[in-house]
Amino acid sequence: MKYNFITIEGNIGAGKTTLANLLAKHFDARLILEEFADNPFLPKFYENPGQYAFPLELFFMAERFKQLKDLIQQKDMFQQVTISDYLFTKCLLFAKVNLPGDEYRLYQRLFEIIHQQLVQPDILIYLHAPVNKLQENIKKRARPYEQKIPDNYLQNIQDTYTRYIKQHPVKTLVVDASNADFLYNPLHMQTIIDALDKDYEDGQHYLQLP
Numbered sequence: 160m161k162y163n164f165i166t167i168e169g170n171i172g173a174g175k176t177t178l179a180n181l182l183a184k185h186f187d188a189r190l191i192l193e194e195f196a197d198n199p200f201l202p203k204f205y206e207n208p209g210q211y212a213f214p215l216e217l218f219f220m221a222e223r224f225k226q227l228k229d230l231i232q233q234k235d236m237f238q239q240v241t242i243s244d245y246l247f248t249k250c251l252l253f254a255k256v257n258l259p260g261d262e263y264r265l266y267q268r269l270f271e272i273i274h275q276q277l278v279q280p281d282i283l284i285y286l287h288a289p290v291n292k293l294q295e296n297i298k299k300r301a302r303p304y305e306q307k308i309p310d311n312y313l314q315n316i317q318d319t320y321t322r323y324i325k326q327h328p329v330k331t332l333v334v335d336a337s338n339a340d341f342l343y344n345p346l347h348m349q350t351i352i353d354a355l356d357k358d359y360e361d362g363q364h365y366l367q368l369p
């Protein structure tokens with residue numbers, strides 16, 4: 160396997176956590192998962208985005224920093240693979256969608272100070288699924304506070320991710336996850352495992368599942 164630090168990204172409900180879990184098991188890797196359930200502002204945010212967006216975004220940034228900061232020391236000690244189901248920059252992308260301009264600029268200043276201290280992944284796997292598929296997944300997993308997420312919020316998040324991936328020379332595998340089933344279709348898992356055995360130039364590389 161060519162990569163030491165792999166990050167899975169994608170919109171809400173794209174299936175990041177499932178894939179991260181399966182890959183971690185396959186590679187016997189250290190797993191870093193988003194701890195959104197501990198964020199007390201998330202249910203409040205979905206009820207009243209205007210009032211709770213700033214504390215929500217601050218909380219996410221603090222939690223993610225806490226999880227990722229130890230990687231710097233740990234990375235060299237054991238040559239173990241690490242897999243995460245989020246990119247630290249996710250904070251900034253969601254903040255761009257959720258905060259008014261002046262609050263976003265303040266958030267961005269903090270983000271940049273913190274971001275410099277973190278190790279960046281060697282490769283990003285971006286799961287891309289259309290909004291109707293994301294809504295289907297969100298309904299199926301039935302977290303109560305997510306049930307009224309509007310299509311245009313998902314579309315805004317998607318567009319913000321897409322723009323970020325286009326503009327930044329991060330090594331990225333863009334996977335068409337419209338019909339992905341990593342849990343029950345071994346060919347889908349194998350496609351990702353095989354793809355991680357190859358070298359890539361920086362930028363986007365498209366991966367179609369069989």
Ligand SMILES: Nc1ncnc2c1ncn2[C@@H]1O[C@H](COP(=O)(O)OP(=O)(O)OP(=O)(O)O)[C@@H](O)[C@H]1O
Binds near residue numbers: 170215219
């Ligand atoms: N920075 C953020 N700002 C606002 N909401 C966020 C932020 N980060 C995560 N969330 C919310 O937290 C919840 C979990 O999000 P996330 O996309 O990480 O996981 P998920 O949807 O369970 O992923 P997947 O289904 O791909 O495994 C979602 O309701 C998402 O909108």
